[in-house]
Amino acid sequence: MSDPVVGVLALQGDVREHLVALAATGAVARPVRRAQELDGIDGLVLPGGESTTISKLAVLFGVLDPLRARVRAGLPVYGTCAGMILLADKILDPRSGQETVGGIDMIVRRNAFGRQNESFEAAVAVRGVPGEPVEGVFIRAPWVESVGGAVEVLAEHDGHIVAVRQGDVLATSFHPELTGDHRVHALFVDMVRARAKADAL
Amino acid sequence: MSSTPFDNQAPETGTARVKRGMAEQLKGGVIMDVVTPEQAKIAEDAGAVAVMALERVPADIRKDGGVARMSDPDMIEGIIAAVSIPVMAKSRIGHFVEAQVLQSLGVDYIDESEVLTPADEVNHSDKWSFTTPFVCGATNLGEALRRIAEGAAMIRSKGEAGTGNVVEAVRHLRQIKNEIARLRGFDNHELYAAAKELRAPYELVKEVAGLGRLPVVLFSAGGVATPADAALMRQLGAEGVFVGSGIFKSGDPAKRAAAIVKATTFYDDPKIIADASRDLGEAMVGINCDTLPETERYANRGW
Numbered sequence: 221m222s223d224p225v226v227g228v229l230a231l232q233g234d235v236r237e238h239l240v241a242l243a244a245t246g247a248v249a250r251p252v253r254r255a256q257e258l259d260g261i262d263g264l265v266l267p268g269g270e271s272t273t274i275s276k277l278a279v280l281f282g283v284l285d286p287l288r289a290r291v292r293a294g295l296p297v298y299g300t301c302a303g304m305i306l307l308a309d310k311i312l313d314p315r316s317g318q319e320t321v322g323g324i325d326m327i328v329r330r331n332a333f334g335r336q337n338e339s340f341e342a343a344v345a346v347r348g349v350p351g352e353p354v355e356g357v358f359i360r361a362p363w364v365e366s367v368g369g370a371v372e373v374l375a376e377h378d379g380h381i382v383a384v385r386q387g388d389v390l391a392t393s394f395h396p397e398l399t400g401d402h403r404v405h406a407l408f409v410d411m412v413r414a415r416a417k418a419d420a421l
Numbered sequence: 422m423s424s425t426p427f428d429n430q431a432p433e434t435g436t437a438r439v440k441r442g443m444a445e446q447l448k449g450g451v452i453m454d455v456v457t458p459e460q461a462k463i464a465e466d467a468g469a470v471a472v473m474a475l476e477r478v479p480a481d482i483r484k485d486g487g488v489a490r491m492s493d494p495d496m497i498e499g500i501i502a503a504v505s506i507p508v509m510a511k512s513r514i515g516h517f518v519e520a521q522v523l524q525s526l527g528v529d530y531i532d533e534s535e536v537l538t539p540a541d542e543v544n545h546s547d548k549w550s551f552t553t554p555f556v557c558g559a560t561n562l563g564e565a566l567r568r569i570a571e572g573a574a575m576i577r578s579k580g581e582a583g584t585g586n587v588v589e590a591v592r593h594l595r596q597i598k599n600e601i602a603r604l605r606g607f608d609n610h611e612l613y614a615a616a617k618e619l620r621a622p623y624e625l626v627k628e629v630a631g632l633g634r635l636p637v638v639l640f641s642a643g644g645v646a647t648p649a650d651a652a653l654m655r656q657l658g659a660e661g662v663f664v665g666s667g668i669f670k671s672g673d674p675a676k677r678a679a680a681i682v683k684a685t686t687f688y689d690d691p692k693i694i695a696d697a698s699r700d701l702g703e704a705m706v707g708i709n710c711d712t713l714p715e716t717e718r719y720a721n722r723g724w
Contacts (some may be wrong), residue, residue: 231686232449232470234442240490253687268446270470277468277686301446315465315505330505336529339439339554340432358432359443360507360529378432398442 224262224412227252229287231277233269233302237397238371240406247412255286263296263412266303268359268395271330272315274302279319291323296388296415298408303332304391305362312365323389325368332363334381344394346375346383349403356382356394363393388415440554440574443530444638447471447507447575447661451627451651451682452640454478454665456496458503460674467678471507471529473502473594473663479517479583480666480705483717489537491519497526511558514723515541517550523552530575531555533568535722536582536665545723548572558642558719560593562600566621566629567724569637576635578659579720580643581713583666587644587653589720594641594657604630646671646704648684648697655688672702 223246228238228249242249242265252258264287268273278284291297299307304323308328333340336359344356356377364381367373375383375392382393388411396404455461455643461472476492477485488707491512501508507529512519514533519540523531531553535545548555549572558579559565565576578597580590600619604626607615612630616623628636642663651662662685664678671677680697687693715721 230449234445234448235513236448237445270446270450272465272506273450273468273470273682277682280468280683281687313505335527336507336554337524337527338434338445339443340434341436341439342432357438357442359439359446395442398438398445 224409224416225250225260226263226265226412227257227261228265228408229253229274229278229283229303229335231269231281231283231288232273233267234269234395234397237395238265238267238300238324238405239314241397241402242409244402245406245409247409253283254281255283258283258286261295262375262416263298263408264290265408266297266299266306266321267397268303271302271305272318275306275319278321278361278403282362284319284321287321291389294388294415296390296408296412297321297323298390298405300395300397301359301361304328304364304393307389307391310365324386324391325371326384326386327365328362329365331360333358333361336360342377344375344377344382346404347372348385348393348407351403353376354396354401354404356398357398358382358394361393435552437574441637443507443554444556444575447640448638449686449706450661451678451685452509452663453660453668453678455500455669458499460669461500461508461648463675464668464678465504465506467675468682469506469678470661471509472500472504473509473511473532474528475511478666479719480585480670480671481583482536483583483704489513491516491537494526497523497528500528507544511537512546513537514539515544515546517546520546520551520553520555521692524551528553533557533573535579535719539695539722543724545571547647548574556640558720558723559597561596562604562629563619564723565597565635565639566619566625568626569635573637575638575640577642577663579723580641582643582647582719584644584666584713585646585670587646587650590641590643590645590654591657593720594605594639594654594659597635597639598658601629601633601635605633645681646678647701648694650688651681652684652688655685661685667705670703670705677701677704
């Protein structure tokens with residue numbers, strides 16, 4: 221099978237770091253800003269950034285609805301931090317009019333770990349990522365308040381859920397793209413590969 | 422302790438990665454100067470990635486004259502309470518106590534800014550000693566690297582705030598970009614001399630030569646008044662844009678703010694920039710920088 225094409229939603233946020241991490245895991249990584257750029261991708265990353273800004277721009281430029289449709293149709297997606305918020309079916313404390321893509325049956329709390337002064341690094345053991353715990357970089361990070369039955373909890377920090385997976389949709393509160401350790405991206409690209417293989421059958 | 426099977430260690434706050442990583446999250450976005458909670462909400466609704474809380478926008482600081490200082494804590498707290506996006510605030514250059522106060526108020530980023538009246542003519546604040554990250558202005562690569570050596574986790578051009586004239590920000594970004602391109606062609610022997618010439622630590626100079634960019638995020642600041650200005654700065658290599666007086670000194674702030682956000686995201690799409698530029702009402706009037714006396718140039722503040 222040829223290398224999977226994985227897009228990074230490039231409306232705002234740490235897009236470059238995700239492109240680098242994806243390329244390092246053998247995917248063909250490309251930025252996605254327009255609805256038509258969703259065509260031809262096998263997977264998508266929703267980067268860290270400001271969730272309110274990203275969702276506003278996604279609505280404004282007509283990306284949100286096509287993206288929702290693709291996720292519902294089974295497109296593998298991975299969201300970090302703001303991206304996790306966008307993948308939540310429900311936000312606990314949304315700004316008025318803040319919309320999400322959805323895809324994971326969970327409720328997230330934005331900025332749950334506090335403001336920038338409380339942002340931190342901690343080792344996090346992630347189910348499905350072999351070897352040492354990953355270096356978790358949490359920046360004004362959300363956590364997951366609660367999950368539905370179909371959601372697998374992959375990691376917790378201090379008693380709070382910080383990594384989840386439902387089907388081919390993956391989300392982390394922290395930013396593996398800032399660490400140079402590409403194991404979480406490798407897990408996601410494996411999900412993308414498996415999905416593409418299943419679709420090809 | 423949780424009874425989960427997850428093996429976690431004690432968290433560490435205020436690391437370089439957490440400080441610089443915060444700025445990485447702002448990339449591709451617009452940071453707007455605001456003076457009231459109402460303006461902060463307008464900025465957030467328009468899609469700003471952060472707001473800069475201050476008492477007077479630079480255009481008014483220029484007009485009013487006198488000593489410009491850190492803003493009133495009540496005013497900063499009012500803005501923090503009004504929005505969920507990050508809130509930045511300015512300290513005077515070298516005024517590390519203003520910075521300590523801002524940190525205690527819980528601002529997300531401190532701008533050690535030449536827009537305020539410098540408190541120290543020799544030294545900038547030691548930014549490593551803070552948990553809160555700092556952004557600093559620079560007119561050239563040496564200045565940017567000196568600020569990073571002092572702990573700045575983000576760099577912006579100095580522009581010429583409060584003029585509505587983008588010419589100085591263009592100069593600073595081109596200068597930084599050209600100096601980085603020049604380093605790329607240097608071998609190890611030459612990098613030592615370059616460090617001396619740039620008056621910056623050799624290790625940082627070497628890192629920049631290898632990366633082909635600063636090791637921290639680079640934004641544009643100063644003089645952006647239109648969507649096209651914002652897109653110009655991004656095409657010149659800025660990873661995002663600060664807009665000061667340009668929004669709330671214009672005819673229709675909410676509309677102009679949203680338009681600048683759109684043009685910053687689609688900075689390479691002239692059609693979208695054209696659409697964003699339509700029917701925005703009056704832009705701020707602006708000042709020609711070559712008529713500004715040297716003593717009134719903010720870019721000359723800081724060293």
